[in-house]
């Protein structure tokens with residue numbers, strides 16, 4: 001049983017209602033940013049201007065030193081002007097970077113909201129069946145973490161990266177105008193650091209990096225395996241083995257990590273040393289002192305190199321940091337795009353009204369992927385007032401077939417019609433009013449039990465809800481919950497799989513849709529649920545169109561028609577008694593099934609003794 005938030009459901013289901021046939025946009029980061037191009041440009045420009053203004057205090061210090069050290073009386077007016085200019089630069093820096101940050105964060109909020117809205121709309125448009133292949137956790141990561149990961153990309157990194165280049169460039173030009181020789185000397189640390197970069201790219205280093213990535217993957221897989229399988233492993237006594245596998249992966253990782261660190265650390269340390277402030281100062285001081293003692297540089301001119309020289313190494317450091325963040329944001333956007341680019345379930349702009357509730361499948365074919373056709377030419381008519389039971393071996397396509405009726409997927413070929421109208425021509429809201437379903441993977445909302453039962457009929461009276469719950473054999477259990485029908489699922493009510501399925505049956509009974517699709521539970525086949533299914537079929541069967549994946553012999557025997565599937569094709573169909581008499585595939589299936597049920601009964605009997 002899974003619980004989901006009602007708000008989440010509303011967002012998912014609104015576009016499915018069929019009233020919003022507009023195709024899902026397939027946005028990219030670039031497209032979204034293009035619609036906010038001026039704000040984005042403002043973020044970058046303000047950041048750069050702010051960073052440039054930040055040079056003013058440093059230049060003011062240089063100018064002050066020059067003025068003070070110059071022979072003769074100090075020009076007090078000039079000194080004050082320089083101090084005011086420096087302070088103004090500082091103020092402007094604060095102002096511009098604050099404005100850039102403010103606009104950046106508002107823009108970031110807008111972009112994240114756009115992504116989340118588009119994702120929510122898209123999740124409502126994709127086929128419901130698509131969700132079965134996605135883990136809730138994966139989707140939650142895309143909508144939550146991955147959308148948040150664009151934050152540095154919008155609000156910080158581009159501005160910081162551009163400033164990291166523009167500011168040193170401006171400093172460099174200024175320093176060149178003072179003394180080109182000392183400027184080149186000041187650049188020595190940057191040259192050294194850049195010279196070390198190729199050493200990080202040698203085939204040996206790249207191989208070590210690859211090994212490191214693989215080992216990282218191996219260790220996280222073994223952790224996931226270990227945690228996911230912990231219950232099975234414990235129950236079957238294999239915890240030692242699983243634990244060993246995890247430890248082996250961890251040991252392997254340590255060996256590879258040591259090798260990787262050993263190789264990379266010397267180069268990284270060399271780069272860090274070259275770019276470190278003491279080393280930069282040392283180089284500038286040695287170069288500057290040599291030039292001063294040689295008489296070719298005024299002592300006051302050393303100061304700008306000492307102050308601005310430290311900033312010249314910023315681009316190299318920013319490159320590493322900024323590009324890492326950009327890459328992470330790029331990967332997150334890639335995952336968001338993957339979800340946004342799933343083809344939505346087409347909605348007809350001119351929905352048609354079905355006449356009656358006869359369901360017909362004509363030459364239906366379906367494939368989850370190109371190489372593997374799961375349904376191969378199914379022709380089937382489900383008459384109102386009849387129960388059709390689908391049987392067949394595991395993997396024969398039963399679930400896939402019944403999921404076509406509530407349009408979890410569209411057939412890849414052929415058509416499914418309801419009352420003469422192709423399901424693709426039906427408004428989404430109509431479809432769910434006409435077709436209700438109870439599948440094994442029951443979804444309950446984090447809402448009260450009554451609200452869960454009345455999901456399709458929110459205005460239902462409590463007595464109708466109670467009647468449905470009684471018919472579904474769940475009323476007594478609900479009364480045992482702390483707040484009865486007001487108990488909130490997932491908060492003060494924990495239900496077993498079978499109980500959740502009975503709630504779903506009550507929901508379907510109350511929805512009173514003319515077509516019911518039911519997957520009779522095998523996993524939760526407790527006697528109460530079996531009874532609930534039987535009652536539901538008896539109550540609904542009168543004038544409903546019912547399609548049931550039948551596992552119980554009674555359901556099969558009571559059905560009007562049995563359809564036997566094998567490898568995605570109908571191999572036999574007819575009344576159960578006729579098929580048994582014909583002694584074909586269904587009869588063989590029935591015999592095997594009966595023996596299995598009898599053996600299961602014996603086993604249960606033994607267990608209870």
Ligand SMILES: Nc1ncnc2c1ncn2[C@@H]1O[C@H](COP(=O)(O)OP(=O)(O)OP(=O)(O)O)[C@@H](O)[C@H]1O
Pocket residue numbers: 132133368369374392393394395396397398399400401
């Ligand atoms: N979401 C999916 N993506 C890809 N393949 C799928 C998906 N769901 C089912 N299949 C494949 O389609 C085939 C038919 O599966 P389906 O679940 O319809 O059979 P089934 O008769 O209901 O089986 P069972 O009785 O075991 O539930 C199987 O080969 C299965 O592996």
